Amino acid sequence: MDFSLTEEHIMIRDAARDFAQTELLPGVIERDNAQKFPESLVRKMGELGFLGIMVDPKYGGSGMDAISYVLIMEELSKIDASASVMVSVNNSLVCYGLEAYGNEEQKQKYLTKLATGECIGAFCLSEPEAGSDATSQKTTAIDKGDHYILNGTKNWITNGGRAEVYLVIAQTDKHKGSHGINAFILEKGMPGFDIGPKEDKLGIRGSDTHTLQFNDVKVPKSNRIGEDGFGFRFAMKTLSGGRIGIAAQALGIAAGAYELALKYSKERKAFGTEICNHQAIAFKLADMHTEIEAARMLVMKAAWDKDQGNNYDMSSAMAKLYASKVAMEHTVEAVQIHGGNGFVKEYHVERLMRDAKITQIYEGTSEIQKIVISRGLIKG
Numbered sequence: 001m002d003f004s005l006t007e008e009h010i011m012i013r014d015a016a017r018d019f020a021q022t023e024l025l026p027g028v029i030e031r032d033n034a035q036k037f038p039e040s041l042v043r044k045m046g047e048l049g050f051l052g053i054m055v056d057p058k059y060g061g062s063g064m065d066a067i068s069y070v071l072i073m074e075e076l077s078k079i080d081a082s083a084s085v086m087v088s089v090n091n092s093l094v095c096y097g098l099e100a101y102g103n104e105e106q107k108q109k110y111l112t113k114l115a116t117g118e119c120i121g122a123f124c125l126s127e128p129e130a131g132s133d134a135t136s137q138k139t140t141a142i143d144k145g146d147h148y149i150l151n152g153t154k155n156w157i158t159n160g161g162r163a164e165v166y167l168v169i170a171q172t173d174k175h176k177g178s179h180g181i182n183a184f185i186l187e188k189g190m191p192g193f194d195i196g197p198k199e200d201k202l203g204i205r206g207s208d209t210h211t212l213q214f215n216d217v218k219v220p221k222s223n224r225i226g227e228d229g230f231g232f233r234f235a236m237k238t239l240s241g242g243r244i245g246i247a248a249q250a251l252g253i254a255a256g257a258y259e260l261a262l263k264y265s266k267e268r269k270a271f272g273t274e275i276c277n278h279q280a281i282a283f284k285l286a287d288m289h290t291e292i293e294a295a296r297m298l299v300m301k302a303a304w305d306k307d308q309g310n311n312y313d314m315s316s317a318m319a320k321l322y323a324s325k326v327a328m329e330h331t332v333e334a335v336q337i338h339g340g341n342g343f344v345k346e347y348h349v350e351r352l353m354r355d356a357k358i359t360q361i362y363e364g365t366s367e368i369q370k371i372v373i374s375r376g377l378i379k380g
Ligand code: CAA
Pocket: 089, 123, 125, 126, 131, 132, 133, 134, 135, 156, 157, 158, 178, 232, 233, 236, 237, 239, 240, 313, 362, 363, 364, 365, 368, 371, 372
């Protein structure tokens, strides 16, 4: 067993850290305040290969492994989780979904543009009445021979307004339950495809979250992903990889808050000494560091499972469940260590605390991760 990173992994991690410090950090508070999408950074992230990290270079990707992906996600998330969720969705839901399950024509047409950042993608599963209960899809896709007609609503869609390519899950035959669901590739601008207003959110406020509406949208059959009825399994398989990305995001949020808290505690004085010298603070730092390291091990294990070709349904769920809990608990502690300054925007930790919450909700709530883990345990 070797816990050390390769030289290439260290280079990739350092490049992401440098990008986060020099490009994401300036303006991150303003983007959060104004709910502004990091538009100018999309192109730069595309140039660095951050938008198609694991995609085969023949489709314009960086051809890196999942370990590299989580290293990049952790570093970006330490600074700006709004930018990192855009990266995560594009990489592990949209690019991976197309590369693993799309046909050659679909990959040529869409994947290359998505992997290079020429455009970005969105993954559209959640609905007003189908969040955790994802098989209860109300969006319909009626088979009309050479095309489908889509009707319905999707909620809380990351990159919803900014994306140009949308992977949309819809019910074709409700009598077949999860086997009657399909996944389709939609393009922005298709007649009847409308983008609703941007959501006003507690956290990741710079990310672009919208409701989408489909009113008799005509989608060619060639835009269906996989065999008829594959859509639910497509969503589940793709989400298993997505959960590794969100676990790494949660890890980055926790680690970013911890690093700020450690630095602050070595500078801030109270009762005649730096506050890190008080056991009340020192023990908080010890707990934070220990649990963040444990989360990192789970995130790395899930990424390693993916790289090895092992099943990663359970390891990704465990990584996300634990890393998101650590992110929520320890960003609260980071605010506490900062005292009054922690409540003020310029110290960054209050934003990280607000950003942490969503990691316990999207790409499957913590309760859903426990369903996945416990079912895996029982199945053996
Ligand atoms: N791989 C392959 N097949 C799978 C699978 C997987 N990981 N998980 C389930 N399936 C199959 C099952 O084997 C079953 O097939 P059979 O009928 O042939 O046996 C079928 O799919 C239905 O599965 P279940 O009976 O387990 O379905 P369920 O209704 O009990 O739901 C669930 C399972 C795990 C709760 C699922 O609904 C789920 O994951 N819900 C959460 C959805 C979610 O994560 N949403 C996030 C939205 S995306 C997002 O947030 C993106 C963003 O923008 C950030």
